[in-house]
Amino acid sequence: MTPTWAQLVYLACAVGFILALKGLAGPRTARAGNLVGAGAAVVAVAVPFFYLDLDHVALILGAIAVGTLVGVLGARRVQMTQMPQMVALFNGVGGGAAALVALLELTHMGAATPGFDLAATGFTLAVGAVSFAGSAITFAKLQELMTSRPVVFPGLPVLFGLAAVAAVVLAVLVVRDPSVPLGVALAAVGLLLGVLLVLPVGGADVPIVISLLNAFTGLTVAAGGYVLGNVVLLVAGTLVGASGTFLTLLMARAMGRSVTSILFGALRGGSTLGAGVASDRPVRSAGPEDVAIALGYAERVIVVPGYGLAVAQAQHTLREIVDLLTERGVRVDYAIHPVAGRMPGHMNVLLAEAQVPYEQLVEMDDINSEFRHTDVALVVGANDVVNPAARTTPSAPIYGMPILDVDQARQVVFLKRSMRPGFAGIDNELLFDPRTTLLFGDAKESLAKLLAALKGL
Amino acid sequence: MSDPIAWLTIFVLSVAVGIEVIAKVSSTLHTPLMSGANAIHGVILLGAVIVTGTTESTLALVVGLVAIVLAAINMAGGFVVTDRMLQMFGRRRPAKDAASQRGSTR
Numbered sequence: 001m002t003p004t005w006a007q008l009v010y011l012a013c014a015v016g017f018i019l020a021l022k023g024l025a026g027p028r029t030a031r032a033g034n035l036v037g038a039g040a041a042v043v044a045v046a047v048p049f050f051y052l053d054l055d056h057v058a059l060i061l062g063a064i065a066v067g068t069l070v071g072v073l074g075a076r077r078v079q080m081t082q083m084p085q086m087v088a089l090f091n092g093v094g095g096g097a098a099a100l101v102a103l104l105e106l107t108h109m110g111a112a113t114p115g116f117d118l119a120a121t122g123f124t125l126a127v128g129a130v131s132f133a134g135s136a137i138t139f140a141k142l143q144e145l146m147t148s149r150p151v152v153f154p155g156l157p158v159l160f161g162l163a164a165v166a167a168v169v170l171a172v173l174v175v176r177d178p179s180v181p182l183g184v185a186l187a188a189v190g191l192l193l194g195v196l197l198v199l200p201v202g203g204a205d206v207p208i209v210i211s212l213l214n215a216f217t218g219l220t221v222a223a224g225g226y227v228l229g230n231v232v233l234l235v236a237g238t239l240v241g242a243s244g245t246f247l248t249l250l251m252a253r254a255m256g257r258s259v260t261s262i263l264f265g266a267l268r269g270g271s272t273l274g275a276g277v278a279s280d281r282p283v284r285s286a287g288p289e290d291v292a293i294a295l296g297y298a299e300r301v302i303v304v305p306g307y308g309l310a311v312a313q314a315q316h317t318l319r320e321i322v323d324l325l326t327e328r329g330v331r332v333d334y335a336i337h338p339v340a341g342r343m344p345g346h347m348n349v350l351l352a353e354a355q356v357p358y359e360q361l362v363e364m365d366d367i368n369s370e371f372r373h374t375d376v377a378l379v380v381g382a383n384d385v386v387n388p389a390a391r392t393t394p395s396a397p398i399y400g401m402p403i404l405d406v407d408q409a410r411q412v413v414f415l416k417r418s419m420r421p422g423f424a425g426i427d428n429e430l431l432f433d434p435r436t437t438l439l440f441g442d443a444k445e446s447l448a449k450l451l452a453a454l455k456g457l
Numbered sequence: 458m459s460d461p462i463a464w465l466t467i468f469v470l471s472v473a474v475g476i477e478v479i480a481k482v483s484s485t486l487h488t489p490l491m492s493g494a495n496a497i498h499g500v501i502l503l504g505a506v507i508v509t510g511t512t513e514s515t516l517a518l519v520v521g522l523v524a525i526v527l528a529a530i531n532m533a534g535g536f537v538v539t540d541r542m543l544q545m546f547g548r549r550r551p552a553k554d555a556a557s558q559r560g561s562t563r
Contacts, residue, residue, distance in 0.1 A: 017497050018474055024493040024539075025482040031543040034493050038536040041496070045503050045532075054510030056518060063509075063522040064502070067529025074530070075537035080545070086538055087492045090499075094531035098501045100524035104508040104517055116461055211487075214495050221501045222471075226464055228504050234464065235471050240498045242475030247482070247491060254484050344487035352545035363484075 006051045007231070009043065014235035016040025021243055044232045080353050081310045084342040085142035088135045088210045091217055095131025098124050098220040099187055105227055109178040118178050120223040122171040125183055128220040129190025130197065131213045137198040138206050138213070142342060148203035149425045150397075160196045163189055197263065202397050203425060204384055205262040207343040208251050212259065215244025254338045256390075256400040283419070283431055285438040288446065291378075291413050292453035294437070295325060298375035301332045302367065304404055305351060307341050308381020308417065312443035315354030318380060321451050322360070334360050335367045335377075335404050337385035368405045377409035381443050383421065387428045396426055412436045415446050489542045496535025502528035 002010075016036050023033015045064075048054065071090070078086045102124035109118060140146045170186040194213075201209050218240025225233025252259050295301055303322065309315060322332045334356065340347035351361060362370075371377060379386055386406040389396040406412055407430050414431060416438055421427055430436055439446050482490055505528045509521025 017500075018478065020497060021475070021490075021494065022478040024490045025479045025486065027483075027486060027546060030486060030489060030493075030546065031540065034489075034496075034536060034539045034543060037493060037497055038540075041500050041502075041532055041536070044500055045506060048503065048507050048510070052507065052510060054506070055512070056510060059518070059522060060506055060509055060525060063525035064506075064529045067502075067526040068533040070526070071530040071532065071534025072537050075534040075541065078538065080542075083488065083492075083538065083542065086534075087488075087495055090492075090531050090535045090538070091495050093527040094495065094498050094501060094535075097505055097524045097528035097531060098498075100520055100527070101501060101504045101508055104512060104521055104524070107512070107514075107517055108508075211491050214491060214498070218494065218498045221498045221504075222468065224501060224504045226468075228507060230504065230507070231467065233500060233504055234467055236497050236500045238468050238471035239475040239478075240494045242472040243479045244491070244494055246476045246479060247487065247494070250482070251484075251487055254487075338484040338487075343491070345483075345485045346488050348485045349488060349542050349545050 002229070003051050006047050009047050010230065010232040013040040013044040013232045016043075017232075017236045017239055021239055080350055081307070081342075082143070083346065083349065084207055084210065085139045087343075088138040088142065088213075091210065091214045092132050092135025092139065095128045095135060095213070095217040095220060097128075098217060098224055099128030099132060099190070101224055102128060102220075102227075103180065103183050103187065105224075106174070106178050106180055106183045111178075113178060115175055117227050118175040119171070120226050121178070122174040122183075122186060124220040124223045124227070125174070125187045126167050126171060126190040126193075127216050129187040130194035131217045131220065133191040133194030134198045134209070134213045134216075135194075137195055138201075138210050141198075141201075141203065141206050148206070150202045151199040156196065156200065160193070163193045163196060167193060200264070201262060204255075204339070204398060204401075205257070207339070208248055208255070208257075208259070208262055210343075211244060211248040211251055215241050215248060218242075218244050251339075251344050254344055254402075256402050281432050283438050284434070284436060285440055288439060288449035288453045291437065291439050292450055292457060294376050294411060294413065295321075295330070295378065295450075296328060296454055296457045298330055300370075300374045301325060301330050301376045301378060302371060302374050302406075302409065303332060303334045304377060304379040304382050304386060304406060305334055305336075305340065305347060306380060306382025306385065307347075308383075308415075309443050310341065310347070310350040310381070312381065314380070314444035314447050315351060315356065317444060317447040317451055319354055319356050321447060321454060324451070324454050332360070333362045333367060333370075335364065336361050337364050337382070337404050339401075340382060340385050364402065364404055371405045371408040374409040375411060377406040377412045378415070379406060379412065380415045380447070383416075383428055384426075386430060387426065388430055389426060389428070392429075398426065406430065407433070410435065414438045415443055416440060417442060489539055489546075492535060492539040492542060496532060496539055499528055499532025499535050502532050
C-alpha cells in the first residue's frame with residue numbers, strides 16, 4: 001500500500017489546495033494562493049514516481065510534457081477577452097481526463113470489486129463526459145463558433161429525460177457487471193447529456209454554466225480519488241466541487257437568477273429570446289464633436305464599460321479621455337456591473353490590463369444612486385447590463401438581473417458598432433429614448449475621434 | 458477501499474471547508490477563483506499517471522496517455538491563465554502612472 005511518507009506528503013498537498021482556495025478568495029493573497037496551489041499540484045503528481053513501480057515512465061513523462069506545453073502556450077497566448085472560453089476549455093479537458101481515468105479503472109475491476117467503488121467509477125464516467133461535452137458547447141458559444149442564443153428544439157426535454165434515464169440504467173448495469181463496453185456506452189450517454197444540458201442556455205448565462213461544470217469536474221475527481229484510495233484527489237476534487245457549486249449560486253444571485261431557471265428556463269418556453277435582428281425604429285445619432293461637447297461641459301460623467309470596449313482594445317483610449325475630462329474638472333467614474341464582460345469580475349480584469357486606476361472603478365451597488373445626478377452616462381460597448389427590460393419586461397431573458405440605472409442620467413450616450421442587440425440577444429428600449437444619443441462605429445475609432453474632438457474644445 | 462466511513466468523513470469535511478473558504482468572495486474575484494479551482498481539479502493528472510503506469514494492454518496505455526495529456530493541459534494551463542489574470546490586479550500604479558501616461562501622449 002501507499003507508504004506513510006507518501007500519505008503525509010499527500011496530506012500536505014491537500015492542505016496546500018485548501019490554502020490556495022482561501023488565498024484566491026481575497027485580492028491581496030490571490031496570486032500567492034494560486035502559486036501555492038500550483039506547487040501542491042506539482043508535488044502531488046511527483047509523489048507516485050517515487051513509491052510506485054510504474055511502467056512506461058518515459059511515455060508518461062513525455063505525455064505530461066506535451067500536455068504542459070500545450071496548456072502553458074494556450075494560457076499565455078489567449079487574449080484577456082477570451083478568458084471565459086479558455087476556462088471552459090481547460091475544464092472540459094479535465095472532465096475528459098477524469099472520464100478516461102475511470103474507464104481505465106474499470107478494466108481493473110471485476111465482480112469482487114465493492115459496489116461503492118463501481119458506483120463511484122460509473123459516476124466519474126458519466127459526469128466527466130457531461131463536463132467534457134458541456135464545456136465544448138460553452139466554448140463554441142463564447143467563441144461564437146455557434147449562436148450564443150438558446151438552442152431549443154421540440155423534442156429536447158423528452159430526449160434529455162430519456163438520456164438521463166439511460167445514464168442511470170447504464171450506471172446500475174456497470175455496478176452489476178463492470179465491463180468496458182458498458183462503461184463506454186455510459187460515457188457516450190454522458191456526452192449526449194452534456195450537449196443537451198448546455199444547448200438551451202442563453203449567452204449571458206453561459207459563464208454560470210461553466211462554473212457549474214467546473215464543480216461537476218471537481219466531484220468526478222473526488223470520486224476518482226475514492227476509487228484509487230488517494231486522499232489528495234478526494235480532498236482537491238471535493239473542495240472544487242463544493243466551492244464551485246457555492247460560487248455558481250453566488251454568481252446566479254449576482255445576476256438575480258436561479259440556477260434552475262438558467263438551465264431549464266428556455267425549455268419551459270416563455271423566456272425565449274426576442275427577434276435578435278436590428279430594429280428599424282428611429283434613433284438619434286450624433287458625431288464625435290457633439291458628444292465631446294456634452295462630455296467636456298458636464299459636471300458629472302459616469303462611464304459604463306462593456307465587453308465591446310475590451311474587444312476593440314480601446315481601454316487605453318478611454319482612459320485618456322477620462323484623464324482629459326478629469327483635468328477639465330469633470331468628475332468621472334467607471335460603473336462596473338458585476339457581470340460586465342463575459343464573466344463576473346471579467347471587466348475588472350480587462351480594465352486592470354489597461355491600468356485604469358482602481359479608485360475610479362465603482363461597483364454597481366455603490367454607483368446606482370449617482371446616475372440621478374449625472375449629466376452624461378457614456379456607455380461603451382455594453383448593452384445588456386444597462387437594459388431596463390431587466391426591470392420592466394418579465395418575458396425578457398435578463399428579467400430580474402440587477403442593472404446599472406443608466407436610464408436615470410440626464411443624457412445617455414451609447415457608443416455602438418451597430419444596432420445589433422447585445423449578448424443576450426434582446427433589444428434595448430433605452431436606445432430609442434429621446435435622451436439617448438448614439439455614436440456609431442468601432443469603439444476604438446469612435447473613442448479616438450472623441451479624444452481628438454475633446455482636445456479641440 | 459479500507460474504510461468507507463473514513464472516506465465519507467473526509468468528503469463531508471472537505472465540502473464544509475470548500476464552502477467556508479470562499480464564503481465572502483467579492484464578485485471582482487469570481488473569474489480568477491473559478492479559474493484557480495479549475496486548475497486544482499487538474500490534479501486528476503495524478504490519477505491518470507497511476508492508472509497508466511499500472512496498465513498492461515496497449516489500448517489502455519494509449520487511453521491513459523491521452524488522459525495524461527488532457528489532465529496536464531488542465532493543470533498547467535489553468536494555473537498559468539489564473540496567474541495572468543491575477544497579474545492584472547497586481548499592477549496597481551494608479552495616480553503616478555496615469556500622470557506619466559498622460560504626459561507621453563501629448
